[in-house]
Amino acid sequence: MDLTPSQEAPTPVGASRPFWQGARAALSTPGLVLFGSFTGFGAMTHDFGWPIWIAALSTILIWAAPAQLVLAGALASGAGIAASSLAVTISAVRLLPMVVSILPVLRSDRTSLGARLLAAHYVAVTAWFEGLRRTPALERESRMPFFLGLANGLVLGSTIATAAGHAAAGLLPAALSIGLLGLTPIYFLLSLERGAWGLGERLAIGLGLVLAPLIATVTPRFDLLWTGIIGGTIAFLIDKAARRRRSAQ
Amino acid sequence: MTTPDVGFLLLAVVAAFFANELWRVLGAVLSARLNEDGAVFAWVRMVATALVAGLVAKLVLSPSGGFALAPLWLRLGSAAAGIAAYAVGRRSLALGVATAEIALIAGMVALGA
Numbered sequence: 001m002d003l004t005p006s007q008e009a010p011t012p013v014g015a016s017r018p019f020w021q022g023a024r025a026a027l028s029t030p031g032l033v034l035f036g037s038f039t040g041f042g043a044m045t046h047d048f049g050w051p052i053w054i055a056a057l058s059t060i061l062i063w064a065a066p067a068q069l070v071l072a073g074a075l076a077s078g079a080g081i082a083a084s085s086l087a088v089t090i091s092a093v094r095l096l097p098m099v100v101s102i103l104p105v106l107r108s109d110r111t112s113l114g115a116r117l118l119a120a121h122y123v124a125v126t127a128w129f130e131g132l133r134r135t136p137a138l139e140r141e142s143r144m145p146f147f148l149g150l151a152n153g154l155v156l157g158s159t160i161a162t163a164a165g166h167a168a169a170g171l172l173p174a175a176l177s178i179g180l181l182g183l184t185p186i187y188f189l190l191s192l193e194r195g196a197w198g199l200g201e202r203l204a205i206g207l208g209l210v211l212a213p214l215i216a217t218v219t220p221r222f223d224l225l226w227t228g229i230i231g232g233t234i235a236f237l238i239d240k241a242a243r244r245r246r247s248a249q
Numbered sequence: 250m251t252t253p254d255v256g257f258l259l260l261a262v263v264a265a266f267f268a269n270e271l272w273r274v275l276g277a278v279l280s281a282r283l284n285e286d287g288a289v290f291a292w293v294r295m296v297a298t299a300l301v302a303g304l305v306a307k308l309v310l311s312p313s314g315g316f317a318l319a320p321l322w323l324r325l326g327s328a329a330a331g332i333a334a335y336a337v338g339r340r341s342l343a344l345g346v347a348t349a350e351i352a353l354i355a356g357m358v359a360l361g362a
Contacts, residue, residue, distance in 0.1 A: 043315075069308075090297060094297040096276040121270065182324065185305045192305075201298045213307070228300030
């Protein structure tokens with residue numbers, strides 16, 4: 001039998017090794033913290049009365065913990081499809097600059113738009129952070145498969161974690177299940193700070209924390225939208241004034 | 250709390266998928282042309298950051314599920330412990346999250362949960 005022609009095709013063989021290396025990298029510390037936080041999200045959806053498969057599906061499809069949490073929170077406070085989608089889309093704006101900053105690192109000359117869209121789908125805080133940290137050390141052809149392996153490993157682990165958290169929420173002793181529910185807010189707050197760019201975004205974090213409870217007393221259904229717009233705009237203006245003063249000196 | 254309708258939940262998740270994916274698709278399409286240092290971009294990032302921070306505050310101050318069984322002082326205290334550990338521990342996410350968790354669970358155990 002003549003096997004040489006099929007053995008000469010270099011791409012699949014060349015891509016599978018970095019893919020699996022990436023998948024193994026999903027089991028690093030940031031990956032484990034992420035899985036923990038999805039366990040918390042799963043426990044929370046149990047609390048909100050979601051079926052387990054809806055919770056797992058939201059992780060596979062949406063694949064962005066802030067968006068999923070915004071969705072769950074909005075639905076729990078009585079928002080409809082339109083209002084919850086609007087809140088989700090505002091929380092997801094952060095993904096755009098993340099995609100824009102990681103794609104030039106991942107792509108090579110031969111990367112198609114389809115492959116770029118696929119890579120973009122997997123961009124979320126942890127995958128983006130770990131992808132940007134680890135791939136620049138690799139050869140250009142290995143970066144995309146490594147990232148896809150990493151991201152798929154993270155999605156798989158997070159989906160299992162979501163289902164496990166949902167299942168565990170009713171069974172664990174109260175102290176532990178309350179601990180799971182408390183995991184998500186602190187993970188979010190710290191990863192926001194970890195990924196923040198400059199003074200403006202740190203101000204935006206502080207303003208969001210302070211404004212949300214105040215605005216919730218005025219307009220409970222759209223409180224997150226208004227918190228984002230008002231807090232973000234104030235942070236932007238202060239940041240701009242600070243820059244101007246610095247460049248004037 | 251009433252149990253939400255499954256069809257409604259499924260629709261909400263699928264709608265949220267499109268609402269979320271929109272920005273990834275835009276990012277992939279525009280990645281060659283967009284100015285990452287532009288003012289609009291910076292503003293948009295800050296609005297999104299404030300929104301997610303607002304969500305964190307809401308989850309801690311007025312949780313709607315079982316997290317409400319932990320008293321307010323414990324919710325705030327455990328978060329503060331996590332932030333302090335994160336700040337002291339060279340901005341380590343794992344350290345901050347683990348500290349907050351231990352404080353919260355220990356607090357609940359001490360309260361007899």
